[in-house]
Amino acid sequence: MTAHSPGTGRATAPGTRRALWPGRSGQAFVGAYTVLLVAFGVVPTGYAIYFAFTDGGGNFTVLSNFTEAVSDFRFASAVGHVALYLLWWLVSLVVLVVGLALLLHRLAATGVSRALRFLYYVPGALAGAASVMVWLFVLDPTVSPAGVLLRALGFHTFGEVIAPGHLPVLFTLIAFWTGAGGWIVVMYGALNNIPADILEAARIDGAGAWQTARRIQIPLLRKWIVYMVILAFAGGTQLFVEPQLLSQASVGVAGRDYSLNQLAYDFAFQNNDVNTAAAVSVELLVVGLVVAGVFVARSGFFDAD
């Protein structure tokens, strides 16, 4: 918005201005972003940290909110649920997104690629909660368009489909369907950035599709993959909408108190205990930051190419 349209009436300006303030448009963009980041990211985070270390009266409590959260009877199982879900979600995300992006790239010459890219991306066009709603119907054998498949797998009622042991896989399916399309398109873009002459050279050296992918494309995609894993990990630990909606749809049979974020929500609104809720949020933040730190350090994410 702000780029180079400063003084509307001054026709001579642009060239000179750009010389005087190089990168001005970039700064403007970053400036706007920073305002939003502070308002909706930094301040709330600071507020949550303040809450996490104080009690209802604003007194400093050291770690008592954290110990209260951890000692809650739902905490350990919520950690287990989220860990299992993350395992499924991250592995399937990395393997399938990279695989599908490579496939797209190979098909780039044909018209199929464009159609597929569109197809992958469509679910992402639905807002988060709405796309989960779709799944509540897909998973009910009585009304599901995939009912035949569900019955073939031995599931005849919604209750059988949403048995506790199935939940990590179901949430992974939902998350993949709603979120992976965007990443496939991003990876595809990254693949297009690999210079054609490198691929050409590989081909001349006798590398097939598999070897090109393994030795050339995936190593060059590494930073993108790390970036995806960091964001997917942070998003995955904050699992909320899927179990919460499932819990509503199943009238509490499945998905209640399933994730850490739901536990925080319960603390805040069921027990009117915002401080313990904030402690859970801060724990999630710390875990997310630590994991991101490890990945960045081990992958050389910020190294210059």
Add this chain to the structure above:
Amino acid sequence: MTAKVSPVAHTPGIRRRTGLLTAAGALALVTVAACGSGGGGTGGGSRDAFHPVKQTGGALTVWVDSSRMPAAKLYQQQHPSVKLNIVSYDGDANGSNYLRTKVSLFNRTRKGWPDVVFSTQNNETTWAVDAGFTAPLNKGLIPASTLSGWAKGANDPCTVNGTLYCLRNDLAQTVLWYDAPLMKQWGYQVPQTWEQYQALGQKVAAEHPGYLVGSAGDSWAPELYMWSSKCGANQITGPKALKVDTTGPNCTRMASLLDTLIKNKTMSLSSVFSSDFDKNQAGKILMLPGPSWFGGALFQGTFKTPAHRIAVAPMPKWSAEADTTAGNVGGGTWLMSAHSTNLKAAADFLTWVTTSDDYQGKLAPGYPAYAPVAKDWLAAQSSSGYFADDIAAPLQAAANQVWPGWGYGQFSQEAVWAATVTPKLTAGQSIVSLLPAWKSSIVNYARSNGYKVTE
């Protein structure tokens, strides 16, 4: 807090909206994390003395669920001079906690409270009084002569330390619904005892496989079966005290009856409002123990069972006992905001909506809690010609048979049962074997809500 109460609250449409509201709730959580203010403790604490805010009048904001929308609209029609702002919300159905979440946010921003709210939950006072949200109704706002008209015990869930903080909308006493022509055709007698009920279930399994004598697939199964069997799983002995016993004889006798019937498949494990039940089982009901609102909301509304089939009998009793006891599945409540700037108009609305013959007697989907109009409601049901028999006598009798030993706590017994027992039942375990797990789950939830638990 999962009590659904209101019949229609279980249709898929409402469910979907509940989901979206939950998403809104998620946003609200983020917002709160962002901009909550100090106090994580209780809100107002206006329990001792009620100090109304300055009465400036103005529009009356009323929150209702979709089933109560006709009530608000009819009031507006009959009172054109009142400026009414009607807001539709999910009625807190299925324990959505929407009202509680919103009130806790309003308490932080110090504005935005609705003047009058309908809730499908009847345990709202357990938090709303502490949050300073509800106005005391029997301290001058509504005359005692009006309040004396409520059915015996109907306003118990609304009463905290002798002060009335809400008004019960409808009763949800349980009865035994059955298909009268089918019973006659097959030469069966309506069971009067649970022993006869079980024997009939076994007979049906042998003679007419596929037909049902009940359903235990809903989250209110404990209120339907355990409550009416006088199982002491939910004895509220004080404001923050609970006694839990799920393994006593009153509990095990019902659990093993249910296990027998689940095993021979005459007791369904699907929720009566599920698409599965509607499609595969709704046409195969011989008997169905259920609350008073099953008649209109379930048989007539959801299943579209033809007229002249459905009849009502009292809940069976145990042969060893003299009296019939009933359970209760919901029954909504009306709350009035203590923050209202228009208490008089709010009280007028509240009185009208709970006691008027035009709404409660003629339009309301559930059995009115206000006794004088209940008679008219029953008469209207009879004259509709839908039921095979007169349903008034058994429903009226059941209204006084609800066992008082099952309380209204701050956490939802239905949610505990749904999360602890239902998935394992679906996986093939027996209720008898799940009773100890049910107990420890109740104890956990009670303690996390600050209850002192005795076992």
